[in-house]
Amino acid sequence: MRSNSNARGIDVSHWQGVINWEQVRAEGHVFAFIKASEGKSVKDKKFIANVQGATMAGLLVGAYHFSRxxxxxxxxxxxxxxxxxxxxLADSMKLPLVLDIETNEAGxxxxxxxTVRAWVDYFKQRTGIFPMIYTFPNFMDTSLDASLGDIKLWYAYYNxxxxxxxxxxxxxxEFLQYSSSGTVKGISGNVDMNEYKGSEAKLRAAYDDNKEIPPVPPVEVGPKLPQWKETGRQWLVDQLEISEDWKSTDTVDIGTLGTILARYANKFGK
Structure with a gap:
């Protein structure tokens, strides 16, 4: 971390697998940017689970789109x-939505x-606000120019x-990603490390409607079962590999229930 007084956070995608967000929060991280989509049709398969888990643990959340x-x-x-x-999940996310621009398909x-200007302008047309831009120094030097300086920046800078x-x-x-090889309790493998430009209080004053700092929840031992339908559906998708096409409002017939129980027993019954 570059400044001990700045709010700490991470960014994740499906590559981080199943995350224990209570442990992430307990380690002092207060915000997370979560991959939502890529290109014209790809949806990150952990997006819903990650947003729900992070917000339930008390983190401020934003989402990013990897542009192609x-x-x-x-x-x-x-x-x-x-x-x-x-x-x-728009109501759950307090932090900006982000355009991740780091590959030059546009040549x-x-x-x-x-292309980037058209992207942020059309986003503003749709939503009334600009997205934030994520990028890194070499891409700025070779592919962007000063005309985009009016957009908030999430800066990947590792020096x-x-x-x-x-x-x-x-x-x-606005936000600084200062490492791609961090380690955080509750996450297997490396994770990107970030900080806000000010303290947690300033971050919440800028982005959180509630303005209050929630207490850090205790770390729970063992799996935490979901408490409502959509979270339960996503838990089954993540843990038991149930199809993403299955909706939380679908009727569960006896065959589907048998499959779910068998997979649960195979994975957790030993």
Whole structure:
């Protein structure tokens, strides 16, 4: 962490597997950015479970979309897809929705800038606000320009020996991703580490309607079973590999119930 006074957080996707969010919160992390979607049709399979788990543990949550748009004509489909994926959980997410732009499918700097500008402008047209942009120094230098400096920045900058250098028209960052190899209790393997530009109190003042810092929940031993339908459905998807196509409102026939019980017994009954 670069500043001990700044609020701590992480960002995750399905690559982190099943996360114990109570342990993440107990270790002092207060926010998380969670991958929602990619390109025109990909939905991160852990998005719902991660948003629900993080918010139930008391973290502030935002979501990001990994862009594959190669031209301004592809922007509308991506934005519409991102908003469709995030809409069911929009009330749970306090932090910005994010455009993750780090690959240059658009080719030249000129076309990349036009594509990113079209993306953020169409997002604003749909929502009334701009997204935040996630990117990194080399991409700023080679593919972006100063015309995007009016958009809030989530800055991937890993040089621990010096403070982040202003680039691409940005004079400050909102969030800083300072490592891709962090270790956090409750998560298997490496995870991206982040900080906000100020304290937890300032973060909540800026983004949390409640403005109160919730107590850190105790770490529970053993699996925590979900308490309501959608969380239960997602738990079954994550833990027992039930199809994502199964909806929380679907009727469960005797055959499906038998399959669920058999998979549960095989995995947890030993």
């Amino acid at each position: 748009a190669a031209s301004p004509t592809e922007v509308k489909a991506e934005v519409d897809h991102f908003l469709t994926v995030t809409a069911p 030249s700097r000129t076309n990349t800038v036009k 621990e020996d010096r403070s982040p250098i202003d680039r691409g028209g940005w004079k400050e960052w």
